[in-house]
Amino acid sequence: MRHRLWLLPVLAALSGLPFVQATEPAPLTYHAVQPTQAGWLSSDAKVEAVRDTLLSAQVAGAVIALHVKAGDRVRAGQELLRIDARMASQGAAASQAQVAAAQASLQVAGKEYERQKQLFAKRYISQAALDAAEAQWRAAQAQVQALQAQAGVAATQSGLHVLRAPYAGVVAGVPVALGDMAMPGRPLVSVYDPALLRVTASLAQEQAQRLRSGGGVQVELPGLMDKRLDIAAAQVQVLPTADPLSHTVPVRVQLPADLPGALPGSFARLWWQGGEADAGARVLVPAKAVVRRAEMTGVYVRGGNGQPQLRQVRLGLPQGEMVEVLSGLRAGDQVALEPQAAAKVR
Template sequence: MRTIGVFQASRWLLPLAAVALLAACGGAKQAAAPLPPPPLATLTVQPQQARREQSWDGVVEAVHQATMSAQTSGRVVELPFDVNDYVPAGAVIVRFTDVEQQSAQRRAQAALAAAQATYDEAQASYQRTAEIYARKLIAKAQLDQALARRDAARAALQSAQAALRESGQQLDYTVVRAPYSGIVTKRYVQVGEAVQPGQPLIAGVSLEELRVNVQVPQSAVDAIRRFHAADVLLDASGARRVPAAKVTVFPYADPDTHTFSVRLDLPQQETGLYPGMTVKTAFAVGEARRLLLPASALVQRSEVSGVYVIGADNGVSLRQVRLGHRFGEQVEILAGLAAGEKVAADPDAAALYLAKLHAAEAGR
C-alpha cells in the first residue's frame, strides 16, 4: 500500500511540475527583451498643415481660338490645310486671286506719280512767285494763288499716297496667314469658291496655351478670392495635378444659375488636356492639420489600403488605413494611424523583411 501511495503521488506531482515549467516559460517569454530594430527606413506620422479643398468640374478651352474671315473679295485658289492639320505660325492658310487688287495697286501707283508731278510743279511755281513778290513786282494776290495751288497739290499727293497704301493692304488680304500655330478645326470654304469681305474662311485653335472655365456657387466665391489657388486634376485619383498659373474670378454672377465663372490658366507644359474636355478642379478654401504620408509608403491590396507599422517592440505589422484627399505626392490618412507612430517608408522592403523573418522562424 505504501508503494501505491508513492506512485499515486508521483501521478499528481508530474502534471504540477509540467504546469510550473510552462508557467516559467511563459513568464520568461513575457519578460523577453524587444526585438532589435528592423533594417528599414521609417517615417514618423505627424500632423501637417494642408489646405482644405472643394472640387468642381470645369471645361478646357483654348486661350487662342479664332475664325479667320475674308477682308477682300476674290476666288479661293489655295487651301493648303484641312481639318485636324497642324499649322505653324505664319503659314499660308488661304490664298485668293489677286487680279483686281494688282490692277488697283497699279492705278494707285500711277495716280501717285501724277500727284507727285503736280505737287513738284506747284512747289516750283510757288517758289518763283515768292521770289518775284519779294522784289515787289507782283501783287500779294498772285502769291496767295500760288500758295493755294501748292497746298492743294500737296493734299492730292497725300491722298494718292494713302490710296496706294490701301491698295497694297488689299493685295495683302489676298493671302491669309496663320496668326499662331495650332490645329484647324473647321473649313468654311472650298477651292474655287468666290468670297466676299466678312465671310468666314477657316477656324483653328492653339494647343500651346489652355485654360479651364469653372462654374462655382456663390457661397464659395469669397474663399476662392481669399486664397486664390487651385489645381487641375489630371486623373481620377488626384495623384497627378497641375497648379493653375493664374486664377481669375469674374466680378458678376449668372442671373439664371447664380454661379460665378472662374478661369484657371494652365502653365505651358504637356498635360494631355485638349479643348472641350471636362476635368476636375480643386480650389483652396481653407486650411487644416492633417496626417499625411507619401503615396509610396502605401500598400494596395485590391480595394484595401495599408501601411507597415513599426511597433514599440520593433515588430512589423501590416495595418489597414482609410485614405482621404491626395495632395500631390502625399495622401491624407483619415483612420488607422495615430500621430507619433512609425511606418516603413518602403513597403516592398518591409514585406521582404517579414518574409525572411517568418522563414527563419519556420526553420527553427
C-alpha cells in the same frame, strides 16, 4: 401538407437518392450611408485654350489658295489662305499712277511758283499773281498727299487678301473650301495655342468665394493621367461675374504649359477643399458594393418594400476600401454589401 413533407424522405429513400431539405437564403447585409466630414469636393469642367482665334475675311473674293487643314501646326506669320486680289491689285496700281501724275503736276507748280517769286522780286508782277501761283503750288501738294493716302488704303486692302497665322499654334478647323466665296465677317480658319490651356468650371457662389480667398485646387483629366494635378492659388482666377439664371460663378484654372494630350473641349474635373458649409456633402460606400454592368455603374439599395433595388450612381475617387459617390445616393440610404446575392432576390 404535413403528410406530403413526411413522404419526401420516404420517396427519397426508395429511390436511393439523398434527401436535401431546402434552406432559406441568408439575409442580406446592408451598409448605412452616413454623412462624412467635408473633404475634397468636385465639379465638372472643360479644357479651353487661352488663345483661341477665329480668323475671318475682311474683304470679298473667291478663295484661290488654301494651305492648311485641321490639325496642322503653323508658325507665326505663316500664310494660311489667299483670296483673289486681282481687282484690288488693279485698284492699287491705278492709285499709284494717280500719285505719279499728281507729283508731276506738283513739280510744274513748284517751278512756276519759283519763277513768279523771281518776277515779283523785280516788280514785274503784282502780289495777287504771286499769291495765285503759291496757291496752285500748295493745292498740288495737298493733291499729292491725298492720292498717296488713297494709294496706301489700296495697298492695305491688297494685303487683306492674304490670311496669316497670328501666332504659332494648331489649326482647329477650316470651315471653307477652295473656290468658296469669302465675305467680310465670314469665318475662314480657327487657330489655337496648345501651349496655353486652362480648365473652366461653374461653381456656386459660396464655393467660388472660398477659392477667391486663396485656396489651391486640383485638376483631374480622366483618360489622360491617373492622378490629379496640384494647381497653386496664383493660377486660379475667379471671374467677377455670376450667371443670372444658375447663380454660378465661372472659375478658370491655368494648366501647366505644354501639357501632352490635353485638347480644348475635353472633359475635366475640378477639385477643391470643402469647408464647414460643405459638411455632409460627401458620401462613401464600400467598393465591394459597387456593381458594373457594361456602361452602367450602380449599387443595390434597400427599397421601401424591404427588397434591394439597383440604383445608378456616379463615382468619384477611391479612398482605401471605400469609394466616393458623387450622385445617386444620400445620407440614410442602405446599400447591400453582397451585390451578387442581392441580384438574386425576387
